[in-house]
Amino acid sequence: MKLTVDQDKCCGAGACVLSAPEVFDQRDEDGIVTLLTSEPAPEQHAAVHEAAAVCPAAAIHVTETD
Amino acid sequence: MTDQAERPYAPPSLHLPLSGDTALDPPAEWEELRARCPVAHATLPSGDTAVYLTRYDDVRALLSDPRFVRPTGRDNAARLAPEGIGGAAVTGSAMVSIPDRGAPHQRWRRRVGRYFTAKRMTALRPGMTRLAEDLVDAMLAGGAPADLRASLGFPFPVYVICDLLGVPAEDRDRFSHWSDSFLSITRYTADEIRTAEQEFVAYMSDHIAAKRAEPADDLLSTLIAESGTAEGGESEDGDGGGLSHDELVATGMGLLVAGHETTANMIGKMVAMLLSDRSRWERLLADPSLVRPAVEESLRFDTNLGFGLRRYLGEDAEIGGHVVPAGSTVVCSMPAANRDERAFDAPDTMDLARTPNPHLTFGAGPHSCLGQALARTELQVVLETLLTRVPTLRLAVPAAELRRTEGLIVGGLREVPVRW
Ligand code: HEM
Ligand code: HEM
Ligand code: SF4
Numbered sequence: 001m002k003l004t005v006d007q008d009k010c011c012g013a014g015a016c017v018l019s020a021p022e023v024f025d026q027r028d029e030d031g032i033v034t035l036l037t038s039e040p041a042p043e044q045h046a047a048v049h050e051a052a053a054v055c056p057a058a059a060i061h062v063t064e065t066d
Numbered sequence: 067m068t069d070q071a072e073r074p075y076a077p078p079s080l081h082l083p084l085s086g087d088t089a090l091d092p093p094a095e096w097e098e099l100r101a102r103c104p105v106a107h108a109t110l111p112s113g114d115t116a117v118y119l120t121r122y123d124d125v126r127a128l129l130s131d132p133r134f135v136r137p138t139g140r141d142n143a144a145r146l147a148p149e150g151i152g153g154a155a156v157t158g159s160a161m162v163s164i165p166d167r168g169a170p171h172q173r174w175r176r177r178v179g180r181y182f183t184a185k186r187m188t189a190l191r192p193g194m195t196r197l198a199e200d201l202v203d204a205m206l207a208g209g210a211p212a213d214l215r216a217s218l219g220f221p222f223p224v225y226v227i228c229d230l231l232g233v234p235a236e237d238r239d240r241f242s243h244w245s246d247s248f249l250s251i252t253r254y255t256a257d258e259i260r261t262a263e264q265e266f267v268a269y270m271s272d273h274i275a276a277k278r279a280e281p282a283d284d285l286l287s288t289l290i291a292e293s294g295t296a297e298g299g300e301s302e303d304g305d306g307g308g309l310s311h312d313e314l315v316a317t318g319m320g321l322l323v324a325g326h327e328t329t330a331n332m333i334g335k336m337v338a339m340l341l342s343d344r345s346r347w348e349r350l351l352a353d354p355s356l357v358r359p360a361v362e363e364s365l366r367f368d369t370n371l372g373f374g375l376r377r378y379l380g381e382d383a384e385i386g387g388h389v390v391p392a393g394s395t396v397v398c399s400m401p402a403a404n405r406d407e408r409a410f411d412a413p414d415t416m417d418l419a420r421t422p423n424p425h426l427t428f429g430a431g432p433h434s435c436l437g438q439a440l441a442r443t444e445l446q447v448v449l450e451t452l453l454t455r456v457p458t459l460r461l462a463v464p465a466a467e468l469r470r471t472e473g474l475i476v477g478g479l480r481e482v483p484v485r486w
Contacts, residue, residue, distance in 0.1 A: 011432050012176065014184035014439035026183040030176035053422035056434035058130065
């Protein structure tokens with residue numbers, strides 16, 4: 001799985017961090033999303049899909065690599 | 067759109083707000099509208115007309131479109147409340163000077179949003195849990211039956227937001243009144259609303275001056291410090307400058323209102339929904355790991371969110387295959403969208419384990435709720451505390467006897483009577 005985020009679209013709502021805290025973080029200075037990893041481990045995949053689905057800004061993009 | 071032949075179905079004239087047979091049920095019209103007239107016309111309490119959206123995809127797409135924002139006094143939008151009545155959140159009065167669109171809005175959001183990140187909310191969690199435990203213990207000490215709305219639903223989010231903002235919780239009765247008037251569609255007269263707004267502005271203005279003189283460790287003090295010393299000065303546009311005095315006042319008022327009534331109502335509705343079919347409560351007692359998805363499902367399942375989000379179309383928009391002309395006001399029904407069978411399996415079943423749950427209760431797009439990590443944390447803490455402290459909790463009246471609050475832009479229950 002390959003993961004990208006669109007920081008311009010992100011509205012800093014933090015739903016991704018609540019879903020997958022091991023994968024997503026928010027910058028202290030403005031609350032905008034950052035990735036802790038762009039290639040999450042398999043056990044994180046379900047949480048990452050959940051985060052992408054619930055992101056209110058549709059700012060999270062998942063590409064399946066395998 | 068005057069060709070009758072294109073309209074196999076004309077709904078009986080639709081007057082908003084709609085309501086269900088009981089306080090927890092969806093209005094029957096939603097399913098019909100989603101199926102046959104997803105882009106419908108409706109009459110607002112003012113008598114003005116608006117376009118009413120009920121499908122998930124349409125609501126999500128419109129809310130996510132950065133071209134369209136909440137109507138303000140400046141737009142020639144359909145009015146929600148009759149002329150002269152209606153609080154600031156309803157009329158979009160210019161007094162609320164938070165930048166509402168484009169780059170200035172994004173700058174405001176990022177400046178304030180950093181205080182509402184998921185991480186910060188997780189850090190606040192232990193304090194919130196102690197507060198919830200104290201409130202629940204006080205409710206238990208008072209004996210059954212109790213009104214959960216008055217003893218927990220309202221005080222809890224008020225204490226949390228007051229603490230975060232650094233305003234004294236002792237003043238909470240005044241905030242409740244100001245907040246109600248801010249969100250009023252028809253509950254108060256124009257004079258009452260004007261007086262409440264003036265008092266609220268004066269209070270917040272004094273409060274900001276006091277924080278400027280004596281900063282503390284809270285959100286408003288930090289925002290003031292970042293905004294420099296210019297009393298009443300303009301924010302420096304473009305270079306990430308701070309907030310003006312008016313923006314600080316509006317931000318303080320806005321956060322107090324936004325962080326208060328919505329969550330307070332949601333606590334009462336969540337508990338009522340979970341207890342109205344006690345097998346839901348028992349399922350949570352058996353498996354507390356369901357608290358997180360159960361909170362999301364309560365947010366999705368609530369039919370009584372309030373009026374619906376409005377957007378003013380400054381230009382033509384294509385919605386669900388129709389061109390809706392510039393100058394229209396659109397009302398998005400999030401609860402109707404949250405029950406859309408095109409987006410959710412078995413939408414009328416409350417499934418406490420539903421994941422993912424991309425409900426639209428916090429809106430979507432650039433304006434989606436800034437406080438959603440806070441609201442989610444508050445709801446989770448309240449539910450966990452009730453499950454551990456009062457496992458025997460049940461409704462003290464049949465669910466059909468619960469009554470909705472009336473006349474405000476956000477929906478809630480008047481009382482949530484419980485026993486244990
Ligand atoms: C299936 C959904 C719809 C139904 C059942 C419906 C029904 C109606 C009805 C009964 C009227 C009054 C007509 C009259 O004066 O004889 C009307 C007027 C009108 N409709 Fe629709 N309509 C629908 C969708 C739309 C859409 C999608 C648009 C926007 C593109 C639209 C735009 C208009 C306009 C501009 C009027 C003129 C009257 C006014 O300003 O209120 N309608 N419609
Ligand atoms: C269950 C509780 C809550 C619900 C259902 C809720 C719902 C919403 C919705 C639907 C919007 C979008 C408005 C629009 O698009 O026009 C919104 C915006 C907002 N909410 Fe919440 N909210 C809740 C709790 C909170 C809390 C606790 C705060 C914290 C202070 C908060 C702060 C805000 C702010 C500041 C905005 C404006 C964001 C902007 O325009 O950029 N909300 N809320
Ligand atoms: S959920 Fe989406 S909008 Fe919210 S912080 Fe994460 S990426 Fe940004």
